[in-house]
Amino acid sequence: MTESLPVVLSVDDEPNIQSALKRVLRKSKMELLFATSGKEALAIIAQQPVDVIISDMRMPGMSGAEFLAQAETLAPSSQRIILSGHSDTEDIVAAINGGGIDAYVGKPWNDGILRKAVEKAAKLARLERENQELLEINSSQNEALQRHNEELEAIVAERTAELTTANDLLNASVDELAASYESMVSLLASVSMLPDKESSATDRKCQLAVALGEAFELDDTQLQTLSRCMRLHRIGWVALPYSIRTVPQRALSSQQLDLFHQHPLYAEALLLSVDKLSEVGKVLRSQNEHFDGTGFPDRKVAQGIPLLARILSVSRDYIDLQRGRIQKESLTPEASLQAMTAESGKRYDPEVIAALATILQRQDLFEPVVPELLVPSHALQPSMRLSRDLTTNTGALLLNRGCTLTTDLITTLTNLERRSDAHLMIYICREDGESQ
Numbered sequence: 001m002t003e004s005l006p007v008v009l010s011v012d013d014e015p016n017i018q019s020a021l022k023r024v025l026r027k028s029k030m031e032l033l034f035a036t037s038g039k040e041a042l043a044i045i046a047q048q049p050v051d052v053i054i055s056d057m058r059m060p061g062m063s064g065a066e067f068l069a070q071a072e073t074l075a076p077s078s079q080r081i082i083l084s085g086h087s088d089t090e091d092i093v094a095a096i097n098g099g100g101i102d103a104y105v106g107k108p109w110n111d112g113i114l115r116k117a118v119e120k121a122a123k124l125a126r127l128e129r130e131n132q133e134l135l136e137i138n139s140s141q142n143e144a145l146q147r148h149n150e151e152l153e154a155i156v157a158e159r160t161a162e163l164t165t166a167n168d169l170l171n172a173s174v175d176e177l178a179a180s181y182e183s184m185v186s187l188l189a190s191v192s193m194l195p196d197k198e199s200s201a202t203d204r205k206c207q208l209a210v211a212l213g214e215a216f217e218l219d220d221t222q223l224q225t226l227s228r229c230m231r232l233h234r235i236g237w238v239a240l241p242y243s244i245r246t247v248p249q250r251a252l253s254s255q256q257l258d259l260f261h262q263h264p265l266y267a268e269a270l271l272l273s274v275d276k277l278s279e280v281g282k283v284l285r286s287q288n289e290h291f292d293g294t295g296f297p298d299r300k301v302a303q304g305i306p307l308l309a310r311i312l313s314v315s316r317d318y319i320d321l322q323r324g325r326i327q328k329e330s331l332t333p334e335a336s337l338q339a340m341t342a343e344s345g346k347r348y349d350p351e352v353i354a355a356l357a358t359i360l361q362r363q364d365l366f367e368p369v370v371p372e373l374l375v376p377s378h379a380l381q382p383s384m385r386l387s388r389d390l391t392t393n394t395g396a397l398l399l400n401r402g403c404t405l406t407t408d409l410i411t412t413l414t415n416l417e418r419r420s421d422a423h424l425m426i427y428i429c430r431e432d433g434e435s436q
Helices: 015-025 038-047 062-075 086-099 110-171 175-179 183-194 197-213 220-231 235-239 254-260 263-271 275-285 307-324 333-342 348-359 408-419 431-432
Strands: 007-011 031-035 050-055 080-085 102-104 371-374 396-400 428-429
Touching: 007 015, 015 031, 015 110, 031 038, 038 050, 038 062, 050 110, 080 110, 086 275, 102 110, 183 408, 197 307, 197 348, 220 275, 220 307, 254 275, 263 275, 263 408, 275 307, 307 333, 307 348, 333 348, 333 431, 348 371, 428 431
Parallel strands: 007 031, 007 050, 050 080, 080 102
Antiparallel strands: 371 428
16 A cells, blocks of 8 residues: 655745745655645644644734644644744744744745755654554554453353363262372362373373472472472363364464463462462463573563473473374484474573483383382272372372372272272382381
């Protein structure tokens, strides 16, 4: 679309002045309008936009100062130039005070100075108009964003209702487990994984994350928080349509990505009301931030991303690349490390990637950390500790590794096994099993 020419209005009751002004500006790219009085000029301004107003000071019926004061009200974004002789000093001061004069050119004028003054004024007026248009566009975009946010809030409400239903169903069969805080974490993790089999993969992610945390000399409290973060890293997915959860991230459409990018916010919101998990929620909010600032949802950069989140993203993606969760094809462990190394300093923290390369050389990384025994449910005894995560035959996590069994927990597990078609694979620390 062709850009319109700036509009310049000359107001002067002397025809020779109008002719001279037209001669001076004939080579400038602008549309010229002429009026012989302030009244006539105001009528023109009321009918169409005017970028620059050039007015004589002394005119019959309405002085230049009076005219420009009214013109400022009708066309506030216009640039106003006064033409006057040196004897009109008092009138010029009145015009400046009452009409917002942007430039003054004395009579007789220098053609070059006048032309530059008018061209500069036209550019300033055009910039002011474009700025106003941009503000209007921005306002329109903000309204569209607000509507989009309202739609997302509706989706969150719908998914939260689904989460409530899922919790009710799970609580009906594992009521006693809610008494244990760590069991509550496991329950939330199970809900976040339904209906997928994620437990064994999450266990490997936890082992890798804890190993990385130890390499960075995290204390026991931080390691416990990191482990909980990994178990709950998909809790925000419960608010996403199932069709998104089953598609590799790099195969999602732009619209699906808009929804997917909300899951860290959902995770933080879901855990906000649980005091002991609020710190976990903060870490999960940052789990998809990139080291170079291109991640989401807050575009945090480098050390501005919590260390636990940087460790979590590396541990998570190393396993998920092998499971086809990120790309359409599944990668080998070697190819996964190579792909992540290529993203060092971009998506991932270079120090965490370097630590990952070292840790993966350990032969025992994903092996049980303690000697263990496979114990049937009827032989369980209070004070026994799990050496592995306890899952259902569908892969849902019931109890996390290290949980100490109580009489109530054993009763619940026995009842669950009696009502299911398959036996629970319950691994106990060998020293606990042999001491009974």
